[in-house]
Amino acid sequence: MYNRYRLTSTVYDREDEAQKIIPEKRVFLSVEGNVTEKEYFDGLSKNRVKIGINAKVDVEVLRRGKKDTNSAPQQVIELLEEYVRLREQNEDDILQEVSEQFKEQFSMDFIKQFLETPDKLPKKQRNLFATELKKIGYDINYRKYLKKYNNERxxxxxxxxxxxxxxxxxxxxxxxxxxxxxxxxxYIANPCFEFWLLMHLADIEAEFGDQLDxxxxxKKVSEQHTFVSREVSNRAHHGKSGINFARRYLPYMDKAVIQxxxxxxxxxxxxxxxGCNLWRLIEELKNYGK
Incomplete structure (x- = not known):
């Protein structure tokens, strides 16, 4: 079956909703990278009070599957628009778009009950249905998570x-x-998002003033790195544990914005x-509510 859906995630509840202020505004962001960008903005979200960002505003990176490497500019926009369409629907589109593919295995009554009162269905059947949906890229749980956020701001x-x-x-x-x-x-990063990261880690003018070209x-300088990503790696030492946002980037956000x-x-x-105009997003978040 053709996979027409891309919004998917295994982890998306970053914080206990009962233990935080519910934002009245979110910036939903579609990005090219499937790992580093998400870690960076998740770190920003979790530390926004320390950064000076009003807790009533947040940034949410839209997630796609680990094997989804569709990262061309148009495909980044397509992922965003998949979410925009999801918000515009009066009810989950599963009844209109997916049910035909499952009518031999699942009845319409079952699908409606799954959407309305899933707890009344046997857990085994619920899990089977969700698994079958995921085979075509339809992550119903993540879509429900995103669907609950719909503010005109x-x-x-x-x-x-x-x-x-x-x-x-x-x-x-x-x-x-x-x-x-x-x-x-x-938001554009030229040549890449890692240049924005490098602005946290180095004095660009002093260290790279004669290397801007x-x-x-x-260019690629090794199997793993380009020129910029190597400079980031030499300073931040990203590893299996992630980018360590709180230590490597949080203290230097103002430095990155200034540069x-x-x-x-x-x-x-x-x-x-x-250059990179992400500083405009950072300042927009900081100025919210002022």
Whole structure:
């Protein structure tokens, strides 16, 4: 069966909802990377009070399966729009779009009961149904988790790497225009998200003032690394335990914002110039409610 659904996650309840202030606004962010970006923004979310961000605003990275490597700019936007469509539905679209594929195995009455009162069904049947849905990429539990957040204050955004080796200038410009036309925020990292991380870890002007062309080209320097990712690795030592946001990045967020402001921040300018306009998101979050 064709997998038309991509919103999926094995872990998404980052905090106990009963133990925190429920945000009145969320920025839903679709990103290219499947690991590092999510860890960074999860760390930002968990530490937003320490960062100076009002607890009533939050950022939520949309998650996809571990094997989902669809990370071209258009595919990043597609993931965001899958979520936008989910929010616009009056009820879960499973009855309209999925039930035909399961009518031989599950009745309409069963599906309706699964959606309305799942606890009344045997656990074994519930698990079987959820497993069959996941085979086509339909993560019903994650979709329910996302569905409960639907505030008119919410914003939708994408984070795209420039990556001149794989993303053409025309492709980037088309995506930027599409985002603007549809009211989505568009954050660009040129050459890549790791450059934003490097701004936390190094004095860009002092250490790389004569190597900005190398940063822009960001060539492969080993099987594991490009020029920029190697510089990040040499300083942050990311490992199996993750990026260690609280130690490596949290104390240096202001430093990253200050350095990022020295580079262009307009999306179209960032197609040709190194930089990252994520500082605008950080400041927007910090200024919320003021």
């Amino acid at each position: 919410d914003e939708f955004a994408v984070l795209i790497d420039r990556n001149m080796q794989t993303h053409s200038e025309s492709n980037m410009s088309e995506c930027i225009k599409y985002c603007r036309d549809n009211g989505y925020k568009c 190398k940063i822009k080209e960001n 990022a402001k020295k580079f262009p921040d307009d999306e179209y300018e960032l197609v040709d110039s190194i």
